Amino acid sequence: MADTRSLFATRLYRARLSAFDPQIDPGELEASCYSIADDDEAGQDWCEREGYPGYTSYASLTDLPWRFPIFADLVKALDAHVAAFAEDLQFDLGDKGLVLEDIWINVLPEGGSHGSHIHPHSVISGTTYVAMPDGTSALKLEDPRLPMMMAAPTRTKECREELKSFVYVAPEVGDVMLWESWLRHEVPMNMAEDDRISVSFNYKWE
Secondary structure (H helix, E strand, C coil): CCCCCCCCCCCEEEEEHHHCCCCCCHHHHHHHHHHHHHHCHHHHHHHHHHCCCCEECCCCCCCHHHHCHHHHHHHHHHHHHHHHHHHHCCCCCCCCCEEEEEEEEEEECCCCCEEEECCCCCCEEEEEEEECCCCCCCEEEECCCHHHCCCCCCCCCCCCHHHCCEEEECCCCCEEEEEECCCCEEECCCCCCCCEEEEEEEEEEC
16 A cells, blocks of 8 residues: 655644734724825835835835834734744754844735745745735745646646645735745735735744
8 A cells, every 4th residue: 555645844824913912903003004104205115116016114114113012012923923833843943043034014905916926034934914805815825846847747626735836825804824934925916996904024043
């Protein structure tokens, strides 16, 4: 009888942000994201210059936790989630730890998308979801082996999730999702009329 095993697992962490303190009010976080976006002229200019749909604070505000108390609280909660994920991944961190490298706001309007990418030089990346209107885009994750499959046939539509080339995950408001930073991912076009709002982040090992 054949012995068939799954090797080289790609782990995806999903939990409620509220699983760890401090508790973050979703409405307050959404209002804060919009307030920051409205005031961040440098970020608005960058988005317009780079053709980025909607708004991101990625290139303009590098100190959100220092500027806004709600983001300082958010980072405390995220620290606990990242620690839980690192334990699941069985990382040997030695005498160092995983610490926040950067955190930024994403406001994606109708028709906006964020192309496939990875987060080089980080260890764990992720997103917590602030506003997810009906019909908005899921998170699309790509099998990291895909470029090496060469002449392999496509999978059947009914194949098991771990065999799919792409996996779509539909987060809910208040979810936090984490993955290793080498995992290629994207946000397909937002088909909803309302904004899709999220806060993304990277953690490094130091």
